[in-house]
Amino acid sequence: MIVGNRKDFKEILEKLGPRRRVLVLGCNECVTVCGVGGEREVGVLASELRLFWKKEGETFEVREHTLERQCDCEYIDQIRGFADEYDVILSMACGAGVQYVSEAYKTKLVLPAVNTTFLGVTIEQGVWSERCQGCGACILDMTAGVCPIARCAKSLLNGPCGGSSGGKCEIDNETDCAWQLIVDRLKESGQMERYEEILPVKDWRSGREGGPRKRVREDLKL
Amino acid sequence: MRLSYPSNVKVVKLPCTGRVDVLLILRAFESGVDGVYVAGCMEGECHFLRGNLRARRRVEYVKGLLEEVGLGGGRVEMFNMSASQGQRFAQFAREMTERIRLLGPSPVRK
Numbered sequence A: 001m002i003v004g005n006r007k008d009f010k011e012i013l014e015k016l017g018p019r020r021r022v023l024v025l026g027c028n029e030c031v032t033v034c035g036v037g038g039e040r041e042v043g044v045l046a047s048e049l050r051l052f053w054k055k056e057g058e059t060f061e062v063r064e065h066t067l068e069r070q071c072d073c074e075y076i077d078q079i080r081g082f083a084d085e086y087d088v089i090l091s092m093a094c095g096a097g098v099q100y101v102s103e104a105y106k107t108k109l110v111l112p113a114v115n116t117t118f119l120g121v122t123i124e125q126g127v128w129s130e131r132c133q134g135c136g137a138c139i140l141d142m143t144a145g146v147c148p149i150a151r152c153a154k155s156l157l158n159g160p161c162g163g164s165s166g167g168k169c170e171i172d173n174e175t176d177c178a179w180q181l182i183v184d185r186l187k188e189s190g191q192m193e194r195y196e197e198i199l200p201v202k203d204w205r206s207g208r209e210g211g212p213r214k215r216v217r218e219d220l221k222l
Numbered sequence B: 001m002r003l004s005y006p007s008n009v010k011v012v013k014l015p016c017t018g019r020v021d022v023l024l025i026l027r028a029f030e031s032g033v034d035g036v037y038v039a040g041c042m043e044g045e046c047h048f049l050r051g052n053l054r055a056r057r058r059v060e061y062v063k064g065l066l067e068e069v070g071l072g073g074g075r076v077e078m079f080n081m082s083a084s085q086g087q088r089f090a091q092f093a094r095e096m097t098e099r100i101r102l103l104g105p106s107p108v109r110k
């Protein structure tokens, strides 16, 4: 899933500036699961705004609404009837959602309430961890299912580096060394001979370095 | 036991403090209360095992939110006591009332 962090309340207030009619817009997908932008978090942010403005003695209108997704236009269209009543849409979706809402409501100010951070997994309730950087040419088959692009601090294709110690990465002793994990898994799965193969220099054009990406499936088009 | 505690304390009964939710506390503040405290069972003695531990974490989280919005984290607190400690219940009610009195009325109620 896509994982993010809520922006600081102070930053959100600064971005809102003098605008007081706010539509706080949540998303029911990834950001709900990672506890950053679903219905509950919309409720919390809206409540914070109301408490703050009440305290300041201001008049305001805060509406809470959560869409099934903010990355599909049919859902975004669902706020067409009332979006105009607000000065600003404060989106709690990932960056993709914020952009798609803003594309759909060109005359409206759409602000992000979330810092989108990574593609990851739930380690335990309340803890998420990065797993993939969307490089566009997956090499997990070569690395026993552990991604060195996303999980090695240096994105080394042939590791570990000299900083690997006791299974931990040199960046901090809480972070597993991805290459230690790779070697462990190669051993566990009886593929240690893979480790002898030097991975070639990666062609990064399939990743972000090749510019914005797009995917088309003609057969799915209407 | 015929114990008395300050009459300003309104009791909201929940099956377990594990039901305490961040939004529940925030809504109370929106409605204009001056402070909220959660009275849970002693740690390690939760009938549902971890309800009171979860409540404590949520209370801590709300403290941060209240700081952010400028109400001050001191307006919310978690206390632990067993069901038989009526004295302790009354004592915390007095402590919290005193603390809130020092902080003054909620600025939201203006």
Ligand code: SF4
Binding pocket: A131, A132, A133, A134, A135, A136, A137, A138, A139, A140, A147, A148, A149, A150
């Ligand atoms: S190799 Fe690329 S696509 Fe595969 S998990 Fe890593 S970043 Fe993601």
Ligand code: SF4
Binding pocket: A151, A152, A153, A154, A155, A156, A159, A160, A161, A162, A163, A164, A165, A168, A169, A170, A171, A176, A177, A178, A179, A180
């Ligand atoms: S210690 Fe391991 S994870 Fe960290 S940079 Fe070196 S190889 Fe990568």
